[in-house]
Amino acid sequence: MTGPVVDGTVVDGTVVTGSVVTGPVVIVGGGIAGVSTAAALRKGGFDGDITLVDAGEFPYDRPPLSKDFLSGAKDIKQIALQPAHWYDDQRVRLVTGISVAALRPAEGTVELVGGRRLPADRVVLATGGAAARPPVPGIDSSRVHVLRTAEDADRLRPALAPGARLLVVGAGLIGAEVASTAVRLGCEVTLVDPVAAPLTAVLGPELAVWLHELHARNRVTTAQSAVESFTDRHGGIEARFTGVPGPQLYDAVVLGVGMVPHTDLAREAGLEVDRGIVVDPSQVTSNPAVLAVGDPARTRQDGVLLPRTEHWEAAQHDGARAAATLLGAAPPEPTAPWFWTDRHGHHVEAVGHLHEATETVLRGSLDDPAFSLFGLRDGFVIAAAAVDDPSAVRAARRMIDRRVPADPARLADPGVSLRALLRG
Structure with a gap:
């Protein structure tokens, strides 16, 4: 869908719920979750005011901090999440170098340090966290x-x-x-x-x-x-x-022992907090005027509080879901969780949860990267991880999302093309 729909519309068999926002949206936090929310709102057809508040100089990407930025191979401008003109092109007002002091959803405002208040019909908390x-x-x-x-x-x-x-x-x-x-x-x-x-x-x-x-x-x-x-x-x-x-x-x-989510703003605004800002599957907090995305968001699904997810792509998906909620649009299709890391000259990717597999299949050799490891259960791939073989993880992700049956012998054979594996 490219635009908002009326509450209660059936899209692909799903009843779309949520109040379509028309007034100003304030996003608190300029990490990947916050910037992704702004981008998805504009892509979805939202024409109202968007303000992105960030305490830093401008929103930048965090994965390079432990690699190219730390080594000095890249400077801060080279890890910007978006070029400076993007915010003007997307009509996103960027307020930087200042923090949010308080949320006032009952008044429809967000208060900045120093007392300035921003009008906010809806607030999206993308506040991230602090190193533990x-x-x-x-x-x-x-x-x-x-x-x-x-x-x-x-x-x-x-x-x-x-x-x-x-x-x-x-x-x-x-x-x-x-x-x-x-x-x-x-x-x-x-x-x-x-x-x-x-x-x-x-x-x-x-x-x-x-x-x-x-x-x-x-x-x-x-x-x-x-x-x-x-x-x-x-x-x-x-x-x-x-x-x-x-x-x-x-x-x-x-x-490097984990992170503590920033929940003070949510707690002080009376939102439910339990080792994270509690949200429903649409990223809505206990106050319907406030949503939360990214590292601090903790989803309650079917009455159960799930663990927080702290990966880059998960934050990006949170932003897309929050935007869909604000637009009253169908949420994005769920997909298997994915992450990557780089160390000692090797690129590692993983999708799904290998610990849930009942069988693992090695494709290639541990002694000779690139190689990949597939996790199976009941005849289907449910997870995969690879070293220097991102194409294998991309194929595995499609197999997971499409529920393609898997033959362990063919998975293990590097002579069988990944495209052939996708056909089952």
């Missing part, structure tokens, strides 16, 4: 860094000098990417995580182990442990680990 800082003694040291914003990366970059001793705590996506960037810059990197093979739930044990062992093959020291404390010393910072005798000295520490 667990309650470890000494964690407030200036040598302990996080990486969530461009400012965080700017503070960390000088510490990544050749020969610097860097401790990375947490071997998930951010931690692994920072370790990869830092060792490429010449740092002596130690990567610590209490889990033997991080990302097993989404990549499966076989690929998760392969990826974690990739660190050691690229001069990163890995350890399965947890940090007990940090202590500033002359010339560095000491870290103590569980099960390890004596402290270890580093020049800097990076925490």
Whole structure:
């Protein structure tokens, strides 16, 4: 559909619900979720006022922060989500360098720091989150860094000098990417995580182990442990680990242990909050005038609160759903969740949830990237992950979404084309 429809219209067998917005929309937060909401509103035919409020200089993409931006290969303008003229072309008023102080949905306004108020018939919260800082003694040291914003990366970059001793705590996506960037810059990197093979739930044990062992093959020291404390010393910072005798000295520490969603605005406005801003499947909060998208949004479906999803594409899809809700349009068709990561010169993609598979099929060899791993259940592909083989994941995604029957022997044979696999 290209425009709004009347509430109650049947589209492809689905009854479309929702109040069509005609007044001004204010989007709070300029990450991928917020910018995607604005883009989808215009694409869907919304002709009203859109204001995007962001505390930064302009909206930028966050995945490069741990890679090209951190290494200095790209500057802040090169990771902008949209060129400056896009906002003018799309008639999106960009209000930057200031934060929102309060939501006032009963008054139809959003209050900025300093008291200025913006008219808002509907508000979309795309507030993101902050890097988690667990309650470890000494964690407030200036040598302990996080990486969530461009400012965080700017503070960390000088510490990544050749020969610097860097401790990375947490071997998930951010931690692994920072370790990869830092060792490429010449740092002596130690990567610590209490889990033997991080990302097993989404990549499966076989690929998760392969990826974690990739660190050691690229001069990163890995350890399965947890940090007990940090202590500033002359010339560095000491870290103590569980099960390890004596402290270890580093020049800097990076925490990659998750994020905490920004929910203060929602809570102070009286919205339901439960480890995230609670929304229905249409991204609507407990106040119908306010929607939430991206990292802080937590969906309640059929009475059950689902885990938050913190991946780039998921935030993009949230924006599209929120726009459809505001337009009274049919929501986008659901698709299997997908994410990617880059480390040590390898590109990794995954779709679906491999831990839910009852059978896995390896296509290619772990000793010779590129390779892919398919997860099957009841004769269908339900997940896949690949190293340096994005075409396999694209094919798997189509097989998942279309429910194409899968033959394990053909999946495992690199001589069978992906196009042939899509035909079942």
